[in-house]
Amino acid sequence: MKIFGEKGVERLLSVVAFSAISALALIALFIFIEGLPFLFRYGVKDFLFSSDWRPESGKFGIYPMISASFWVMLGAMLVGAPLGIAGAIFLAEFTPKTVMHIVKPAIELLAAVPSVIYGFIGVVVLAPIIREIFGGPGLSVLAGAIILGIMILPTVISISIDSILAVPVSFREGSLALGATVWQTVHMLTIKAAKSGIVASIILGMGRAIGETMAVIMVTGNSVMIPNSPLDSARTLTANIALEMSYATGMHREALFATGVVLFIVIIILNSIASVAIRKKVIVK
Amino acid sequence: MRISPKYTQIVAITILGAATVFTVAILIFIIIFVLEKGLPILSFNFLFTNPTDMGRSGGILPILIGTVLLPVLAIIVAAPLGIGTSVYLVEFTHESRITRLIRFGTDCLAGVPSIIFGLFGFIFFVTILGMGWSIMSGGLSLAFMILPTIIRTSEEAIRSVPKAYREVSFSLGASRWQTVRKVVLPNALPGVVTGVVLGVGRSIEETAVVIFTAGSSLLIPTSLFDSTRTMAVHFYILAREGLSMDNAYGTAASLIIAVLIVNLSAYWMMHRFIARRN
Numbered sequence: 297m298k299i300f301g302e303k304g305v306e307r308l309l310s311v312v313a314f315s316a317i318s319a320l321a322l323i324a325l326f327i328f329i330e331g332l333p334f335l336f337r338y339g340v341k342d343f344l345f346s347s348d349w350r351p352e353s354g355k356f357g358i359y360p361m362i363s364a365s366f367w368v369m370l371g372a373m374l375v376g377a378p379l380g381i382a383g384a385i386f387l388a389e390f391t392p393k394t395v396m397h398i399v400k401p402a403i404e405l406l407a408a409v410p411s412v413i414y415g416f417i418g419v420v421v422l423a424p425i426i427r428e429i430f431g432g433p434g435l436s437v438l439a440g441a442i443i444l445g446i447m448i449l450p451t452v453i454s455i456s457i458d459s460i461l462a463v464p465v466s467f468r469e470g471s472l473a474l475g476a477t478v479w480q481t482v483h484m485l486t487i488k489a490a491k492s493g494i495v496a497s498i499i500l501g502m503g504r505a506i507g508e509t510m511a512v513i514m515v516t517g518n519s520v521m522i523p524n525s526p527l528d529s530a531r532t533l534t535a536n537i538a539l540e541m542s543y544a545t546g547m548h549r550e551a552l553f554a555t556g557v558v559l560f561i562v563i564i565i566l567n568s569i570a571s572v573a574i575r576k577k578v579i580v581k
Numbered sequence: 582m583r584i585s586p587k588y589t590q591i592v593a594i595t596i597l598g599a600a601t602v603f604t605v606a607i608l609i610f611i612i613i614f615v616l617e618k619g620l621p622i623l624s625f626n627f628l629f630t631n632p633t634d635m636g637r638s639g640g641i642l643p644i645l646i647g648t649v650l651l652p653v654l655a656i657i658v659a660a661p662l663g664i665g666t667s668v669y670l671v672e673f674t675h676e677s678r679i680t681r682l683i684r685f686g687t688d689c690l691a692g693v694p695s696i697i698f699g700l701f702g703f704i705f706f707v708t709i710l711g712m713g714w715s716i717m718s719g720g721l722s723l724a725f726m727i728l729p730t731i732i733r734t735s736e737e738a739i740r741s742v743p744k745a746y747r748e749v750s751f752s753l754g755a756s757r758w759q760t761v762r763k764v765v766l767p768n769a770l771p772g773v774v775t776g777v778v779l780g781v782g783r784s785i786e787e788t789a790v791v792i793f794t795a796g797s798s799l800l801i802p803t804s805l806f807d808s809t810r811t812m813a814v815h816f817y818i819l820a821r822e823g824l825s826m827d828n829a830y831g832t833a834a835s836l837i838i839a840v841l842i843v844n845l846s847a848y849w850m851m852h853r854f855i856a857r858r859n
């Protein structure tokens with residue numbers, strides 16, 4: 297190891313340290329190079345707000361996909377956020393440490409289940425149930441929302457638990473000393489003090505929901521149309537890229553990369569908000 | 582009418598507890614569902630014979646090889662970069678605008694959806710660098726994807742090595758790099774390895790990136806520039822095209838078992854690491 301002197305190692309590491317940010321820059325660069333020229337040539341407004349997606353006749357309006365991504369994401373948040381926050385509060389405040397140390401990793405294991413398996417369970421278990429109860433095709437915005445809602449649970453629970461546990465014990469003791477019950481302390485004090493972390497967990501969950509591809513392809517039905525009801529089939533931005541990329545050429549391919557540009561920008565915005573919120577940690581009002 | 586706070590608390594705990602039980606139940610349901618249908622298909626023969634008729638029958642040997650090769654390549658590339666980054670962040674620099682930028686970049690990279698890694702890998706490695714759909718393109722794209730996981734976990738592990746260890750080493754006249762190599766890294770090793778193992782897990786689970794960059798060949802790869810498919814991709818294709826439900830379930834069961842082994846061993850290592858620390 298004498299090849300590198302002390303200075304050499306430090307210099308080498310200072311270069312290596314930029315690998316992640318360079319990777320991010322490289323990804324942004326190439327997605328933008330492929331997508332941006334098309335976006336401007338075709339017109340940002342037409343691309344984003346036209347509902348006409350017919351690649352074979354040169355029509356590339358992604359509004360139906362934006363709308364589908366939005367509704368599926370919103371539905372996923374309605375399922376995942378309350379369930380996740382409830383789980384986080386329960387584990388952080390109402391269970392002994394030993395139980396939490398078993399259950400938290402188990403929940404994080406949910407994040408390790410491959411998305412194709414979620415998608416598959418959505419198809420063979422969830423879609424038939426939806427068809428039975430509500431009618432419609434089964435493969436729908438609702439099915440996508442439920443599956444994604446489950447998929448974001450580990451993100452929401454894990455980050456929320458961390459931010460709840462970061463609230464100083466003295467806060468709680470003060471409240472309990474005043475005669476408040478544990479639950480009163482939790483909902484009047486702890487949750488408020490941990491608010492920014494919980495918000496961050498939800499925003500990161502939104503990012504995961506918008507970015508998820510394989511599970512969504514399998515369960516939402518993939519019709520290119522603006523969904524009118526949760527039972528309609530819909531195609532998200534990610535599904536649109538994945539489904540058509542394999543055979544797209546020319547303008548069509550550029551349009552898919554432009555869809556990637558839109559997705560990339562949305563995700564970076566969400567992550568920036570979340571990272572600011574997480575850095576804030578506990579705020580005492 | 583005022584409801585007593587004690588009563589409200591009981592109701593609240595019941596609802597919160599139910600939500601938690603429900604979440605854990607989903608995990609258990611998924612694992613049992615897949616294993617129940619897939620385990621009867623799994624056999625030595627299934628794992629170690631070639632698929633025939635597009636995977637409708639036969640086994641998953643080439644897929645097994647692909648599932649090992651892609652994560653290994655990804656780790657070979659991402660582990661040095663990720664561990665190097667975290668060593669630099671913790672040992673060689675102070676909190677500054679630059680470290681904040683590096684952390685922000687890492688967080689953003691962690692949030693980038695897999696489909697974007699797939700698009701990037703397709704245009705950069707497959708097309709521009711001319712690697713084609715190959716183990717090389719797939720492994721490199723996965724390396725980009727797992728970099729944040731490795732950086733975060735090993736940063737935490739390195740940070741948790743007590744300051745006193747370093748001070749003793751410095752006081753004996755060791756340089757910063759000697760201290761890192763001889764004292765910090767050996768002590769942080771289980772935590773660092775956990776990050777690497779989690780990276781392997783992420784690579785095994787991934788589908789979108791692999792389809793776009795490694796293709797979906799069913800042949801046993803003979804070089805790093807051959808196309809291959811992983812279990813996740815194989816399962817997706819079998820299930821989606823309805824080629825063979827039996828083989829799909831068998832593949833799903835192998836996939837879930839692989840994911841469980843990898844992630845549980847990561848938790849086990851992390852647990853031991855924390856226990857030793859305390």
